[in-house]
Amino acid sequence: MKRRTEAAATLLAALFQLLRALKSKRASMKPSERRLVDYDLAMMVHIGSDLHKYLSWSDLSIAEIQGFGEGDCTRSTGDYAEKFMQDINYAITMLQSWPFDNPLIGRQVMKRLYELQSYYSDQLAHDDEFIIGNTTSEQASWEQKLAVGADIHSFNHEQGTRPTSNPDDNYILTKIGSWTSVKKLNDSHAHQGRSVKQDGQVTAIERRRI
């Protein structure tokens, strides 16, 4: 199942590469051809994100059988998740300046990409390294790219539409969520009698901080 999810991620990554290549070619096309390219692009992103949803739901179903303690498929994103997150961020940055003839198509594409970004930022936020704030240099680089590139307000301003949710906010909220859960855990340890499970988690986090 992990191999299948990785294959789907590879396909989507190839799709993002295709979008990058199309951007330069699109300039030399006729207006009717540009509209076709925009439409196909929107379809590919739409189908790709749907495909991804099916796979992530299948992973959850399998995890239900295996039990969340052992062989948890939802946590098996691994290293490819970080790389894929970079690809998504780059695609978002690129498509923000994509001159869609029809702004509605542009909005649909961006919405789908933000959903994917939100999914993977959530997956990475549950990663142990991420929770204790021990970011690697690779993570730091995509954080910077995200902070610089995720300027959805400029995109909306260009298209003359209302602002939607900011992916930067999503990312920050997931990070705050992780820290809040750790803080809650520590607070419950200070004020209430803690269970054996919580005790283990707090000790593990403290050990990592040292």
Next chain:
Amino acid sequence: MKIPSMASLSTKTDTLEKQFESIALEEKTLSNLMQFEADKMLAFIGRKRDFPSNPSSAEIIQFNQSCVQVMESFLNAESVLFKKLTKAVHLTLHEKNIQSASLNDEDNNEAELLENDDQGFDF
């Protein structure tokens, strides 16, 4: 409610195992196809994303449409597999519940037999 015998349960479990195997095989094949499609896209656009085969605009649009069709096929196949998997997962969990219920029932019966066994030791 009648609890099925252990013999029929093992048959159901075997069937479910085979069902999971077939789903896994299909998923494996689909993942290979996805990988090939990704390779095809990358070969078409080239390492430097400069379209090494110098395709015309019409050819690029045709390629895009073929990609959309292939991805739609993947989506349909995954949709069917997802439905199969969901059913199989529900059945597996149901079987597990029945098995644990029947095992508990057997334990209770044994306990009752031991309690009612007044001919146990004859001193």
